[in-house]
Amino acid sequence: MTRTLRLGTRGSALAMTQAGWVADRLRAEGVAVELVTISTEGDRSSAPVAEIGVGVFTSALRDALAEGEVDLAVHSYKDLPTAPDPRLRLAAVPTREDPRDALVARDDLLLAELPAGSTVGTGSPRRATQLRALGLGLEVRALRGNVETRLRRVADGDLDAVVVARAGLARLGRLDAITETLDPLQMLPAPAQGALAVECRVDDADVEHLTQSIVDDPASRDAVTAERALLAALDAGCSAPVGALAEMVEDLDDEGRAVTRLFLRGVAGTARDAVTRASAIAETTAAEQLGRDVAAELLDLGAAVLSGPERQ
């Protein structure tokens, strides 16, 4: 490809790091890339994401891509709405970072060491619901802002702890702040957490194939496909109390041969601050069906489905 690809990104430190990483991968294969920063409503507003709605971080970037201002857009995959955008195509899912959530607590404390009444900051209904469901008497406090702002709330003594995505800290070189990486048994991450989505225009086949061949990681794509199918089947967006994690596991086929399969776990809020969990294993080629199956089981077990403005 002889033309310079314009790669669109939000302007936050995290987004710039992520886009820079994708740009470097393309450049290493001889593709000319220029970063273009697009400001989004999510960057300008400080209202809780649950109020301003799904897609606040991604819609301006998607519009810029559809309108031809940029040729590729890099998103945190978990911030994308589940509804497909007919103007665009998912060109690549790069190798995913560790998807787990991380606790950043005062005095090096672990989650189980936080005394009852400790304040824990998170703006995510998924994290809040799972924290309350542990029954530790933690006080969940609303929290927004970029990663550095969130960490400062603990350093300043405003909050006893915050829960953030480990991947965000990894990309910003702040893994040192973590006091505990949370076990998915206690805290399942957001569907697609730690993964990036690289989108192109639906009719830009050259860019799609080039980007896919250089940047796409099929295993990451399969895992995220299962998690997102679960989320979509619950009619829930990125601010819903739904967590999911798909992992490649070694299994045996009917003839006893080793095969890699997809193990999907899901969690959803039910009534009264409780959660319900479910899991299943399937072939990597059946990722979407796996997501729908685990979602159906969660619904059977009483998952509360809320969509629209009342969604929490």
Ligand SMILES: NCc1[nH]cc(CCC(=O)O)c1CC(=O)O
């Ligand atoms: N909703 C904000 C957001 N979007 C992506 C990340 C972190 C990086 C990732 O999950 O890929 C974060 C911050 C956080 O949840 O702590």
